[in-house]
Amino acid sequence: xxxxxxxxxxxxxxxxxxxxxxxxxxxxxxxxNQGRNNLSFGLSPMPARLRISxxxxxxxxxxxxxxxxxxxxxxxxxPVTGESKFAELGADSLDTVEIxxxxxxxxxxxVEEDNAxxxxxxxxxxxxxxxxxxxxxx
Amino acid sequence: xxxxCFQRNFCAAFPPLVPLQLPSPMETHLWYILPDEVKxxxxxxxxxxxxxxxxxxxVNRMRGDQLKKxxxxxxxxxxxxxxxxxxxxxxxxxxxxxxxxxxxxxxxEWRNEDNLSPLPLHFNISHTSTMIACGVTVNVPIGIDIxxxxxxxxxxxxxxxxxxxxxxEVKVLTAISDPQVQRQEFIKLxxxxxxxxxxxxxGFSALPFKTFTxxxxxxxxxxxxxxxxxxSEASDIIVESSDDPTNPANNWQCALLExxxxxxxxxxxxxxxxxxxxxxxxxxAWKTVPFVEDVCVSGTDAVLxxxxxxGQ
Numbered sequence: 001x002x003x004x005x006x007x008x009x010x011x012x013x014x015x016x017x018x019x020x021x022x023x024x025x026x027x028x029x030x031x032x033n034q035g036r037n038n039l040s041f042g043l044s045p046m047p048a049r050l051r052i053s054x055x056x057x058x059x060x061x062x063x064x065x066x067x068x069x070x071x072x073x074x075x076x077x078x079p080v081t082g083e084s085k086f087a088e089l090g091a092d093s094l095d096t097v098e099i100x101x102x103x104x105x106x107x108x109x110x111v112e113e114d115n116a117x118x119x120x121x122x123x124x125x126x127x128x129x130x131x132x133x134x135x136x137x138x
Numbered sequence: 139x140x141x142x143c144f145q146r147n148f149c150a151a152f153p154p155l156v157p158l159q160l161p162s163p164m165e166t167h168l169w170y171i172l173p174d175e176v177k178x179x180x181x182x183x184x185x186x187x188x189x190x191x192x193x194x195x196x197v198n199r200m201r202g203d204q205l206k207k208x209x210x211x212x213x214x215x216x217x218x219x220x221x222x223x224x225x226x227x228x229x230x231x232x233x234x235x236x237x238x239x240x241x242x243x244x245x246x247e248w249r250n251e252d253n254l255s256p257l258p259l260h261f262n263i264s265h266t267s268t269m270i271a272c273g274v275t276v277n278v279p280i281g282i283d284i285x286x287x288x289x290x291x292x293x294x295x296x297x298x299x300x301x302x303x304x305x306x307e308v309k310v311l312t313a314i315s316d317p318q319v320q321r322q323e324f325i326k327l328x329x330x331x332x333x334x335x336x337x338x339x340x341g342f343s344a345l346p347f348k349t350f351t352x353x354x355x356x357x358x359x360x361x362x363x364x365x366x367x368x369x370s371e372a373s374d375i376i377v378e379s380s381d382d383p384t385n386p387a388n389n390w391q392c393a394l395l396e397x398x399x400x401x402x403x404x405x406x407x408x409x410x411x412x413x414x415x416x417x418x419x420x421x422x423a424w425k426t427v428p429f430v431e432d433v434c435v436s437g438t439d440a441v442l443x444x445x446x447x448x449g450q
Contacts, residue, residue: 070292071292074201075202078201078202084201085199088199088200088201088205089201089205090200090201090202090205090208090267092265092266093283093332093342094285094289094291094328094332097298097302097342098291098292098293098298101293101297101298101301101302102292102293104301113342113343113346114343114344115343116342116343117341117342117343117344118343
């Protein structure tokens with residue numbers, strides 16, 4: 001598809017364009033591993049936006065990705081990772097609430113509405129889940 | 139890089155927006171786009187030129203062409219809609235600035251240096267994959283929500299309602315035996331609750347759905363509908379706070395519509411104290427392709443009143 005107005009909207013984005021725009025000069029190999037959190041950057045400092053938290057277990061992130069992918073019917077060729085924002089995957093408010101409900105059922109937790117509001121990415125959800133599950137045995 | 143000369147060529151190709159008067163008190167203007175009707179790349183280019191760099195970035199971050207197009211049309215609809223109401227001079231939709239309130243609800247930021255006279259208008263948008271809608275009121279806040287009539291939930295409706303809706307609403311839904319009707323009544327309730335929360339500008343977390351109930355009341359008989367019956371055109375829509383059910387949220391007025399045969403739309407607006415507590419909500423609606431065609435659809439099958447007092 002043609003790109004719009006030169007520098008403005010491009011409707012043809014490759015899978016890795018997103019990755020390279022965030023941390024210049026580094027190849028984010030782990031972006032191809034959906035949901036995995038084991039990013040090894042070496043020595044370059046990370047931009048503040050790329051928040052890598054050790055608080056969320058990879059298996060939690062994976063499960064959240066799966067639930068999100070199903071709810072939003074994300075095509076298999078589109079990646080869903082920890083960084084994925086629900087809104088950018090096309091979630092509206094009903095989708096988000098359904099995702100939260102799906103997470104509650106999957107993990108046996110209750111997410112209060114004020115917590116639900118702060119969930120914007122897969123990683124946000126995974127961290128909250130791990131925190132709520134913190135009382136339970138690992 | 140100077141992209142302005144690039145813009146001028148496109149501007150010449152499209153006629154200016156048709157200006158119009160602001161809505162009157164207690165009136166809503168509803169504008170909607172059907173994305174499938176917008177196919178021209180030249181037109182999409184023109185819309186993208188109206189956006190701020192920040193908005194273009196947000197559009198670009200959407201995953202997939204359809205989502206990008208939807209996001210682009212949403213911003214273009216907001217900007218062109220508001221620009222129509224500046225009747226003193228031609229307002230360039232590109233000059234509008236926006237900000238979010240404390241809870242993230244977008245509003246226009248009027249600044250002296252933009253040479254725009256501030257308008258006392260409020261707006262709210264909602265979109266699905268097949269429609270983008272923008273509601274406009276004057277003086278009072280507005281919230282709107284649209285959903286496809288056929289939208290299916292992944293979760294069981296009653297389970298979902300038990301988790302998020304009020305006990306009365308669960309009772310109403312549970313009493314409906316036909317699954318298709320139950321689903322549609324669920325969608326209607328959802329849009330009304332969303333519209334109310336969006337009108338208040340507080341968002342889902344500050345106003346959990348369980349804390350208020352939407353009821354339909356037959357205006358002719360002044361009785362509440364027994365659970366199991368569906369809302370009819372002659373219904374009032376009442377919002378009750380769970381904390382204080384005897385004192386309905388009388389300063390908010392809700393209405394429910396069917397739009398373009400495919401969507402339910404809910405509108406919630408604060409009552410204008412000057413206009414009077416019982417002034418009926420008026421609605422004027424247009425189907426639009428900005429810069430190409432505006433069709434007033436009020437009073438046609440494209441906009442059917444389902445509840446709440448609406449004069450079209």
